[in-house]
Amino acid sequence: MTTTQRRRPELAAFLRSRRARVTPADVGMPPGFRRRTPGLRREEVAQLSGVGVTWYTWLEQGRPINASPQVLDAVARTLRLDHPEREHLYHLAEVPYEPGPAGLAQQIEPEIQDIIDALDPHPAVVYNSRYDVLATNPAYRDLFVVPATIEVAAPNVLWTLFSVPEKDCPVVYRDKELPVMVATLRSSYGRHVGEPAWEDFIRGLSAVSPYFAELWASGEVIPPGPRVKTFRHAAVGELRMTSVSLSINGLPECRIVAYTPEDADARRKVAVLRERREKLWPPSDGHRTETAIADAG
Template identity: 80%
Template sequence: MTMGTRTQRRRPELAAFLRSRRARVTPADVGMPPGLRRRTPGLRREEVAQLSGVGVTWYTWLEQGRPINASPQVLDAVARTLRLDPPEREHLYRLAEVPFQPDREGLTRQIGPEVQGIVDALDPMLAVVYNSRYDVLATNAAYRDLFLVPETLTIGLPNVLWTLFTLPEGVCPLVHRETELPLMVATLRSSYGRHVGEPAWEEYIRGLSAASPWFAELWARGAVTPPGPRVKTFRHAAVGEMRMTSQSLSIDGMPECRIVVYSPEDEDARAKIALLRERRERLWPPADADQGTEVIIRS
């Protein structure tokens, strides 16, 4: 199917979608009087245009499925007027053939019990949930066995990059930082492009740059790369070094979040993960397990 054919099919869908969404929003919903001779309980086209700050002719053509261009700002204004929820807003973007951007400042900072249950069930594989800024949203016990070191408790930020760039190299769980951290910064920058100018992101970049001159240097290089599977080497004082394969899994309904699963690369690593599990069971009886989780996630 050619690009032109796809466009021809999407335009009637866009027209029908806008008409159906307009019909369900009443004047009272947007603080307007009902007026006289109203044939439909929904908004008129000129009312949608007025409330969205666009021309009546332009909106009429959009709703008629004509081949006109729409900017993200205008589509957002129409979406607000029509009270579209996030899935509907994304659908509008797709039909209008405009690259979709999730809501600005909408970065997920917490997860539900269902996702936490999946992460816990992956044990003995190590699992963590990150958002695109590498904030730690959830971990399982196997992940904490390897990555919780006493020094992380003093950092007080639930962010992997902040931890890795500010821990002394001798206690950092990540081996080969000179090759691994530049890749993580490049992955961060690929996400940053969707959030340029957002106060939370800009403050994060400034703060980490001030805390770590090396991060500031890597950030200034401007390298960009998407996340992907990798083999990494980690260390733990109790068992030494081990090679682990990482794999990222997306999560429906959680934009820019992923479950990262680390599995042993070889039998040596598998045996060491088992030793760490035994060590945890000796040091942290089941009654104490939940008490440690909250502290660890804050690291």
């Protein structure tokens, strides 16, 4: 049995179960008499969704018909599906799912902070798809410390890296690493084209950094992935670190990036930085940092 043949019965059962839980009163319709179904009728779902009764009937029967994202969204609204249910509907109908244009997360739950703190002595950071820094652990703050950036609402990796003088950039191979980061940013930008926060960010950073503007205009697109990067630190010199991105359930456009030393020299230097931690980051600072943190994603 093919994947499509397996999914269609699941789709039919899912739609029937969701339809059964929505009452006429939920959608502003009179209850009527002699209703044989606990929820809406098929023709009512079709009418409220703006689709043909026959088409919706075939969809709910699991027939091999095509559905567009617009039609699935209309059905999802009628059936009052939440975000996980809407995504499930898309998967069962074999339609590529794109999350709605919700705002990017700007904070995380304490449990996520506990997780990245537990990764110490490995540096770890949480940021969203625009590279806003949402949380860091002490080892990360050991490694990346630059003056505060006040032009953006939250510390932002790209803003920091492109706005500081090249000699102060913590990324050693700047001309190799920064294009990768901009291409990663563009891969997320497609979900947010036209949103004021994203357009203001791109426009503002392009004005601050001609180099960013040049890279942005190139149109390169790549997804995030593991990389070996070389960083510089005023106290210990250069360090080679491997970065790995980890997705976070419930925060689809956020990720944890954890770093591990690539060699014995980097491990020694990370240990040296850790020894200096109490001086650089007093315990009273807690989890939050008032400086912009530079990272190379």
